[in-house]
Amino acid sequence: MKGLHLLFRPTTFPAKTFTPPPPSSQYPTETRFISLIHASKTTKHLRQVHAQILRRNLLSSSHLTTQLISASSLLNSVDYSLSIFEHFPPKNLHVFNALIRGLTDNSRFQSSISHFILMLRSSVRPDRLTYPFVLKSLANLCLGGLGRAVHCSVVKSGVEFDTFVRVSLVDMYVKVEELGLAMKVFDESPEKNKSESVLLWNVLINGCCKFGDLGKAVELFEGMPERYSGSWNSLINGFMRNGDWKRASELFEQMPEKNVVSWTTMVSGLSQNGEEEKALAIFFRMLDEGVRANDLTIVSALSASAKIGALEAGLHIHDYISSGGFRLNVAIGTALVDMYAKCGNIEAASLVFGKTKEKNLLTWTAMIWGWAIHGRVEQAFQCFKQMMYSGVCPSSAYISGIKPDGIVFLAILTACSHSGKVDMGLNFFNSMTCDYSLEPTMKHYTLIVDLLGRAGRLDEALIFIQRMPITPDFVIWGALFCACRAHKNIKMAELASQRLLELEPKHPGSYIFLSNIYAAAGRWDDVERVRTLMQSKSVKKDPGWSYIEADGQVHSFVAGDHAHKHAKDIYLKLEEIVAGARKQGYMPGTEWVLHNIEEEEKEDALGSHSEKLALAFGLIQTAPRTTIRIVKNLRVCGDCHSLMKYASKMSQREIVLRDIKRFHHFKDGFCSCGDYW
Incomplete structure (x- = not known):
């Protein structure tokens, strides 16, 4: 902190002339313009209002300038805000505060700090409305040293006991990984035992959870003068982040009042902890209890469906989106594309992709990945090309589409690998570094x-x-x-x-x-x-397992599994499938069982692979001619792959198997991979 006075040394601005404030008779005009500023829905409208203010020589009004800066920031026109600021001569407290807040809210953190320093050098003293946004910018930039210097400035300004300043200080110290200083600020807070200080407690509980100190987080939670939903949500989220979903679930059930954030925290947390079935159960329970989901809840539930290939659940969520009036925005559109692709319905994924008007890099990536893992290499290449030219005017000589990143190239290289397009794959790999300056990863x-x-x-x-x-x-x-x-x-x-x-x-x-x-x-x-x-x-x-969804329930199997309640019927059905396949030329591929045992024993070992058990169960539990969808955590072995082809022909069903590498669509005795996997 030494030399901070040099950094914040005030400088003198050259004198500028400006139009004096309007007389009192013009104040009604100023009020009317403020109403017009607030009513502006686009930057174009705001510029028109700005032009009228200039015509009436009212820009010298600090109040109007502050409103213009705030409004343009809300419209994400930060450069316009900076332009207004630059052309307003007396840089007073209100104008600086409006700009610093706008820059911070638009994630222009570096610029926010630069203008804070300019504020100090201009001999404009910050107040309690300045520091929260400055501290937020410092937290996002991880500038702990400068954060401590600003803390000193807070104390000198006499606003250290303002509630929002204090919360911002604790939050800043947590985010720059200075939990000890965060605790010190908290302990010195005179209002911490008052009910209105709940935000201060929540921020510190979040901090303890972030650092894995769940014991301290629980201690703080239990010591709170009053708990609100946010307090419960903070602790539940902390346990989820640290992998203790069982304790998080216990807390959730104990909550006196649950809001949509509580439910979303559970759905998202369970999905991230590999408990996708429980995540979906919580989501549908939330709907049954009449709680309306938000976009994040929906995206989390779709992600859980995608991970385990639960297409029926995904379809129910899509119906909820359509009937609930949710907009097919970037987040929901991308999640739907990903869900359908990973649940084996690539055509539905393509349909949703076409209906999603707003597409970002993640949306395009989800669709390219979808085509790639389904072995649809030509569609993957075409989608990649469309992404490159998206938003480009046909008459333009320049390409200004979406620039690919490393993940997109992973998708396109996967497509090349699954289709044997070696030279094309090598060209794409070289293009990463030569054309896009992307450093290849492992x-x-x-x-x-x-x-x-x-x-x-x-x-x-x-x-x-x-x-x-x-x-x-x-x-x-x-x-x-x-x-x-x-x-x-x-x-x-x-x-x-x-x-x-x-x-x-x-x-x-x-x-x-x-x-x-x-x-x-x-x-x-x-x-x-x-x-x-x-x-x-x-x-x-690691044991091999397979999932299959039937009647809205996800059933899991492991190799040699006899735990399922229909185990007897499953093994009888599997014997029937193998017997029928043998008549058509199937021979168990015993080379996939690499043990020094007799051929008959090898066949028995092959017969209990988890995907075969899931197949037999699917043929028993699902209606004739419906598609059977199986998800496996390992690469499918050659013998299971061969049997699936025979089973698809005998049952006259399409069998969609997703293994750790790709999708296999078995139909009429053939696989979409062409036996190249």
Whole structure:
């Protein structure tokens, strides 16, 4: 804080002439203009009012100038606000406050701080209305040192006990990660034990939750003089952010009054903690209790549906959006596109995309990803091209569409990988750096390895890894290994497996990879040695699971599952499917079970894969000729992929399977992936 007086040193502005204030007889005109300013709905209207003020020589009115700056800021015309400010000679407190607030509200934080410094140098003393917005800007810029200096200025100005200034100070210290100073300001607050200080408590509770100090957060919550919905919501959100959704749920049920923020916090928090079914249950319970959702609630519920492929739930939410009069804005439109794409209905996603008038980069990305994971490569390329030219006038010689980012390129590279478009994928990868100055991430490099590996260009993939400017990680070597296994290149697979073990000696995948290599080579003693090593280190393979939605309920299965109440019927149905498929030429792909066991035992192991159980359940529980939709957390194995093709032909049903990599649409004995996955 030393030298702060130099930074805030007042300077003298050169004298300027300006029209004196209007006589009292003109005050009714000023009042009328203020009404017109407030009534302006667009910047164009505001400029017209401004022009009339200039014609009447009323711009010298501090009140009118303040209103113009505030109104233009509300219309997101910050540059216009700055222009008005620059042309108003006496930079007084009210004009500075209006501008600083407008800049802060429009996220022009750096400019807000610059004008605060200009204010001090102009010998204009800040007041209690200045500091909250300055502190908010400092918090967003993470300028803790300058924040402490401004705190000193607050004390010198004598406004440190103003409620909003104090709340802003605590909030600033929390956001710049100075929880100790935030607690100190709180402890020194004389009004903290009054009911009107609830905001101060909520901000500090949020801070404790942010730093993971839930014990302190609970202590503060229990010590509050009075609790409002916001207090409960703050603590519930804190537990959700720290992964304790059970404690958050307990608090939610104890709430005396729940508002839409409470419900939204639960829906969003449960979804983010991997409890999508519970998130959807809470959302529909909220509607049953007559609480109207807001945009964020809807987006969170659609996200939960998308994660587990719950199309029926997603359709109900879409119906609610339509019947509830919600506008198909960017957020809701993007969430709907994402939901339909991830739930397997890419045509519905495309339809919603077309109806969404306001599209941003996220909207385009969701649609491109949708086409990519469904193997619709031409549509993905076309959508990418449309994004590039969106908003461009046909007669214009310049491209001014939406500029792609790294995530869009991940989507388009995925499309290339799933369709075998190797050269096109390499061109897109090179375009990232050459045309858009985007630095590839590890995910981009992984996709290129996957792209080359799928196409059997293993030597190129290995050279690519060796020439990478960043050190390849576990996922990249895993991509190479999978390609080696698919193309039966044992030697390179051993190299990849060794790298995997070096990088992640405790990762279960490393041992599984190595075990599979030895099994494929018939080295069963080595397989047993690796498996024993896994057991001794308590390393366990992540179980495979599959979801299927039926009658509005999501049912989950794991490999070898007998826990489902219809387990007996499911296994009988699965035997029926396999028997029928055998008559049509199906042979279990026992090479996918890499253990030294007899062929019959291998077939039994294959028969209990989670996606097969979900398929059998779907054929039992859903109406004939309806589409069966399954979501799997791992890559579908070759044997299950083969059986799904036969099942689609025998049942005359479309089977849509979403695995960790892409969608497979099985129909009439064929898959949309063309067996290239």
